Amino acid sequence: MARSDRLLELIQFLRTRRHPVKGAQLADEFGVSLRTIYRDIQGLIAKGAPIDGEPGVGYVLRPGFTMPPLMFSTDEIEAIVLGSRMVARSADANLSKAALNAVAKIAAVLPVHRGAEIDAPGLHAGAIRATTQDSVDMAPIRSAIRMERKISISYCDEAGAPTERTIWPISLTFCATVRLLAAWCELRGGYRTFRTDRISAFADTAERYPRRRAVLIREWREIAGLPEPG
Structure with a gap:
């Protein structure tokens, strides 16, 4: 790997880490000597990269750094x-x-x-269209997820039975044929997954749910046995 490419990859690697990474780990990751890593880090700092740390302690990239x-x-x-x-x-x-x-x-x-x-890329996206159509606008639901707010929904289950529920939406998954909304359901007292095409109406309650979404997602993944996102 050319040094310029390695420096770029080094920045990208540090960007994905929240805690300091020791030089020895970086050397193993990039297949170079520890001395080379120290030299690369100093070179990046000299070019303006906001890297904090020192030999023996580890290095971390301060938040907010962007590359063109x-x-x-x-x-x-x-x-x-x-x-x-x-x-x-x-x-x-x-x-x-x-x-x-x-x-x-x-x-x-x-x-x-x-x-x-x-x-003129060599890769193209084919026609991808869900076979089911949503009855409600997904944009406000995506906003509720970001804002960590409860919503009330009118929902029909697989048998067609209608229910009214208050849920804490945490994740929207786009599958090949349907969209799935993961949420904590107050009616059921647990995590549930809702097909968005079966939501006939919804309303924003303007009430934040009591726990942070990151915590809920981690808990939901553990219960569902889902792997951590790569």
């Missing part, structure tokens, strides 16, 4: 474009528009010679 899109690798650009276009074909109208806007913003700041990586 021109430093994305070709694989990263392809992943971003492909993912965004898949979202644009399968999500609600607001999220679809946001995905296309994100690609346009990246394209606007890429060097001219890299424009083809977005305009």
Whole structure:
């Protein structure tokens, strides 16, 4: 790996860690000597990277550091474009528009010679459309998830029986044919997964649920036996 590529990968690695990473671990990760890691860290700091730490203690990248899109690798650009276009074909109208806007913003700041990586990529998203249609707008529900607010829903179960529930929405999963809303259900006193096409109506209660969403998601994953996201 060229040193310039290693420096970029080193920044990316530190960005994904919340706690200091020791130099020895970085050396193992990148297959170089500890002395090389120390030199790379000093080089990054000299170029303005906000890295805190010292030999023997570890290094951490302070929050808020961003890199311009021109430093994305070709694989990263392809992943971003492909993912965004898949979202644009399968999500609600607001999220679809946001995905296309994100690609346009990246394209606007890429060097001219890299424009083809977005305009004529080697990867394409096919027609992805859920076979079921939602009866309600997903945008406010996504907002309730972000704001950690309870919502009241009118829901029909698989047998068609209608129920009224107050839930704490924590996660929205986009599957091939349906969308699934994971939430704590006050009626059932536990975590439940709701098909969004069976939600006939909903209302924001303007009430925050009593526990942080990150805690709820971790608990839900443990109960459901789901792996941690990669």
